[in-house]
Amino acid sequence: MGKRWIGIDLGGTSMKLGMVDHKGKTLMEMEKPTLAEEGADSVIGRIISHARELAEATETRWEDVAGVGVGLPGFLDIKNGVVKHMTNLGWNDEVPIRARLEEAWGIPVKIDNDANVAALGEAWCGAGVGVDDVVCITLGTGVGGGLIFDGQLIHGQYGFAGEVGHMTIDPQGHPCNCGMRGCLETISSATGMVRLAKEAIASGRKTVLADVPSINTKEIFAAAAAQDEVALHVKEKAIDALAQAMSTLSVLLNPARFIIGGGVSHAGDALIQPLREAYAKRTQRNARQGVEIVLAQLGNRAGYIGAAGLLARGKK
Numbered sequence: 001m002g003k004r005w006i007g008i009d010l011g012g013t014s015m016k017l018g019m020v021d022h023k024g025k026t027l028m029e030m031e032k033p034t035l036a037e038e039g040a041d042s043v044i045g046r047i048i049s050h051a052r053e054l055a056e057a058t059e060t061r062w063e064d065v066a067g068v069g070v071g072l073p074g075f076l077d078i079k080n081g082v083v084k085h086m087t088n089l090g091w092n093d094e095v096p097i098r099a100r101l102e103e104a105w106g107i108p109v110k111i112d113n114d115a116n117v118a119a120l121g122e123a124w125c126g127a128g129v130g131v132d133d134v135v136c137i138t139l140g141t142g143v144g145g146g147l148i149f150d151g152q153l154i155h156g157q158y159g160f161a162g163e164v165g166h167m168t169i170d171p172q173g174h175p176c177n178c179g180m181r182g183c184l185e186t187i188s189s190a191t192g193m194v195r196l197a198k199e200a201i202a203s204g205r206k207t208v209l210a211d212v213p214s215i216n217t218k219e220i221f222a223a224a225a226a227q228d229e230v231a232l233h234v235k236e237k238a239i240d241a242l243a244q245a246m247s248t249l250s251v252l253l254n255p256a257r258f259i260i261g262g263g264v265s266h267a268g269d270a271l272i273q274p275l276r277e278a279y280a281k282r283t284q285r286n287a288r289q290g291v292e293i294v295l296a297q298l299g300n301r302a303g304y305i306g307a308a309g310l311l312a313r314g315k316k
């Protein structure tokens with residue numbers, strides 16, 4: 001039997017675990033509740049036992065598990081394997097999670113943030129296959145990102161590299177959760193697009209969205225397809241902000257491919273086609289030469305696949 005790795009994608013409400021081989025192929029996946037309200041010790045205990053359950057369920061002897069990668073939605077000291085804080089799980093104190101997991105399991109463990117592991121998953125086994133230099137952008141409740149160059153994740157000093165959602169688009173714009181104003185996330189995330197639609201409704205502009213009880217991006221794209229002016233405006237603004245960020249990223253980093261994922265990307269061609277056009281208009285000719293803009297392929301499996309990839313890539 002070839003070696004196997006476990007990837008874990010820890011979220012605020014659930015954790016996804018997968019057993020993968022050296023090519024990132026999933027042998028089995030599991031989803032379990034995080035139960036964050038029970039505290040850090042309890043969550044770590046569940047991570048430890050669910051990984052062992054996954055090994056049993058795939059008839060993998062524990063000594064044949066070569067390592068475990070964990071993606072975490074927090075501020076991390078990646079090199080030392082420490083969670084500095086993880087607000088949406090209520091972890092406000094430092095937790096040396098890597099040491100605790102390695103002690104329990106007796107095998108190598110690596111951690112990274114959730115956006116980075118999702119980007120690595122796509123780069124390794126999804127929409128990034130075939131190129132070495134990719135930028136992943138996830139358009140969901142917020143805007144996340146990951147940079148992979150020469151096949152390696154770029155972390156920067158404290159792992160903040162790739163936080164494309166906090167590139168400033170409009171310094172006078174709407175306040176962002178990060179404390180700044182007018183970040184990409186305030187315009188091009190699902191939350192941002194819904195807010196822009198609601199602002200237009202509140203200002204009295206006519207739109208079919210005014211009759212929708214709880215607006216989401218699916219409805220905004222549908223209304224835009226039907227030429228609703230407010231929906232078209234919101235969509236154009238979101239796409240233009242994203243294209244502006246991608247233009248800057250191209251001049252700085254010159255990726256071969258942008259991979260667009262997250263809930264908003266379910267709009268598919270209705271998002272990608274106008275995004276390609278806006279990007280082409282905004283981006284310097286040499287910086288955009290041969291650049292592809294594509295949809296993510298792995299959905300919510302990207303996180304655990306990439307987490308496993310922290311250790312498994314390039315191994316046999």
Ligand SMILES: [Zn+2]
Binds near residue numbers: 165176178180183185
């Ligand atoms: Zn921000």
